[in-house]
Amino acid sequence: MFALYRKLIASSIRAQMQYKINFLTSAATTGMIMVLDFVVLSAILYRFHDMIGWNLYEVGILYGISSSAISLYRLVAPEIHEFERYVMQGELDQLLIRPVSPLLLLLTRNLDLSRIGGVVQGLAVLAVSLSGMLLQGESTALLLLFVPVAILSGGVIYFSIGLSTAAACFWLQQSKDLQTFTIYAPANASNYPIALYPSWLKWLFFSAIPIAYMNYVPMLYLLGKGGTWFYPLLTPLVAGVALGCAISFWRWGIRHYHSTGS
Amino acid sequence: MVYWRIIHKSYLRNLQYRLSHFVNNVASSIFGLVFIAIWEGVLKGKQVAGPYDAETMAHYIAVCQSVLWVTAFLSPGLNVQVGVRSGAVSLDLLRPVHYLWYVLSHEVGRIAYNACYRSLPIALILGLAVGFFFPSNVMTYIWAGISLLLGVYIGLLLFFHAGITSFWTTEIRWIHYILISLLFGLGGQMIPLDLLPGFMGKVAPYLPFSGLIYYPVMIYLQLAAPTGIWIQLAWALLLTGSALLLTRMARRKLEIQGG
Numbered sequence: 001m002f003a004l005y006r007k008l009i010a011s012s013i014r015a016q017m018q019y020k021i022n023f024l025t026s027a028a029t030t031g032m033i034m035v036l037d038f039v040v041l042s043a044i045l046y047r048f049h050d051m052i053g054w055n056l057y058e059v060g061i062l063y064g065i066s067s068s069a070i071s072l073y074r075l076v077a078p079e080i081h082e083f084e085r086y087v088m089q090g091e092l093d094q095l096l097i098r099p100v101s102p103l104l105l106l107l108t109r110n111l112d113l114s115r116i117g118g119v120v121q122g123l124a125v126l127a128v129s130l131s132g133m134l135l136q137g138e139s140t141a142l143l144l145l146f147v148p149v150a151i152l153s154g155g156v157i158y159f160s161i162g163l164s165t166a167a168a169c170f171w172l173q174q175s176k177d178l179q180t181f182t183i184y185a186p187a188n189a190s191n192y193p194i195a196l197y198p199s200w201l202k203w204l205f206f207s208a209i210p211i212a213y214m215n216y217v218p219m220l221y222l223l224g225k226g227g228t229w230f231y232p233l234l235t236p237l238v239a240g241v242a243l244g245c246a247i248s249f250w251r252w253g254i255r256h257y258h259s260t261g262s
Numbered sequence: 263m264v265y266w267r268i269i270h271k272s273y274l275r276n277l278q279y280r281l282s283h284f285v286n287n288v289a290s291s292i293f294g295l296v297f298i299a300i301w302e303g304v305l306k307g308k309q310v311a312g313p314y315d316a317e318t319m320a321h322y323i324a325v326c327q328s329v330l331w332v333t334a335f336l337s338p339g340l341n342v343q344v345g346v347r348s349g350a351v352s353l354d355l356l357r358p359v360h361y362l363w364y365v366l367s368h369e370v371g372r373i374a375y376n377a378c379y380r381s382l383p384i385a386l387i388l389g390l391a392v393g394f395f396f397p398s399n400v401m402t403y404i405w406a407g408i409s410l411l412l413g414v415y416i417g418l419l420l421f422f423h424a425g426i427t428s429f430w431t432t433e434i435r436w437i438h439y440i441l442i443s444l445l446f447g448l449g450g451q452m453i454p455l456d457l458l459p460g461f462m463g464k465v466a467p468y469l470p471f472s473g474l475i476y477y478p479v480m481i482y483l484q485l486a487a488p489t490g491i492w493i494q495l496a497w498a499l500l501l502t503g504s505a506l507l508l509t510r511m512a513r514r515k516l517e518i519q520g521g
């Protein structure tokens with residue numbers, strides 16, 4: 001299965017590399033857009049110093065992990081993100097008659113390489129924040145070790161949310177408007193400490209849309225803000241559980257799928 | 263009048279999506295609530311010089327989120343690029359109406375729809391969450407109204423500029439993204455522009471992006487005198503001129519291509 005995945009992905013990358021300039025400009029612009037967003041946040045924190053006790057570097061860690069993670073998801077799974085089209089236009093039928101699982105086919109159809117810009121930007125924000133902490137004389141070794149785990153787990157969490165949203169298409173026939181609710185708004189919220197939000201939103205981010213575990217929960221412990229030692233372990237654990245739930249939801253959806261016949 | 267008819271038709275076309283937009287409005291309000299929470303967290307327990315306490319900032323963000331739907335969340339390129347790619351643009355250019363006003367009318371219908379089914383519900387949801395602000399002075403409503411109309415017009419022209427580049431490039435995706443990020447970064451949607459530090463704070467109020475969000479909101483909340491309208495007016499005139507010029511150049515470009 002992995003050999004097949006590698007082969008299909010390699011051909012997808014080869015196809016896109018026919019347009020190198022387009023790849024470079026799109027990756028650069030995606031990165032630039034996210035940088036501007038962070039500049040505004042820095043401007044706010046520059047003036048007001050902290051946000052419920054989190055300084056710019058600490059928020060930067062949350063921000064860097066979250067934006068790298070969502071870019072990772074958008075990089076790997078553009079067809080899951082755009083799944084609405086497959087149901088609305090009946091393209092899914094073509095995938096169902098192939099001898100390979102439709103999920104694998106969707107994951108290998110396309111890579112959105114322009115999102116590399118977003119990953120790089122997230123890593124840049126992380127680098128700036130970590131070196132800022134180093135200069136203040138804080139120890140960052142544990143953080144440095146944990147950041148890759150957080151980004152990967154975050155990517156898996158976003159992917160699980162994306163897959164569940166896509167699976168909702170089997171009943172709702174569309175998911176674009178739902179995505180604002182399940183992905184865009186939570187992604188924006190996870191750039192900052194979750195403690196900021198009203199309790200119903202907090203509840204949502206700790207349960208159905210579990211983005212809190214990607215960066216906020218482990219950082220409570222790693223930045224010495226009052227968590228306990230097992231908080232960082234929750235990050236990969238929740239990612240795994242979310243992925244399992246999403247895949248079973250997806251499979252259940254496929255079994256209930258009726259083609260629109262168009 | 264023909265432009266009025268186009269506006270009306272495009273309004274009715276958008277009306278069909280009311281239900282799915284309802285979900286979206288709730289989600290959009292979450293963006294507003296997140297920004298409001300950020301400001302609350304930032305201002306908590308701090309002595310703030312100037313007018314921006316937590317309550318004022320909550321109103322500022324709430325009004326911004328509503329204004330965004332009529333000035334900043336317009337169709338990418340006003341869909342000019344769609345016509346260019348399909349070739350339908352050659353027919354549009356043949357019509358007995360000016361191409362610029364023709365394109366703008368289409369979008370104005372959508373903006374009217376957004377005002378009723380996006381801005382108002384979002385204003386209502388966020389208002390219920392953080393309280394409503396109504397200016398005490400009657401003149402404020404008039405100035406804010408003028409400022410908002412100018413904001414809509416500048417927004418239309420900026421998006422038209424992005425769209426018309428498709429005559430030369432056919433692809434406007436990245437120009438559109440750059441425009442959007444400049445709007446959000448320097449338009450004042452997240453932070454009142456006078457709070458931006460240093461160079462950014464000095465320049466941003468004079469850029470066209472401030473006309474879409476910052477000035478209408480500041481004038482409505484009575485946080486600034488209505489003098490910002492002059493800056494908006496200057497940009498409106500300047501951008502009208504360059505839009506007319508670009509339309510003419512695009513027309514010539516199309517003749518060379520032969521459709």
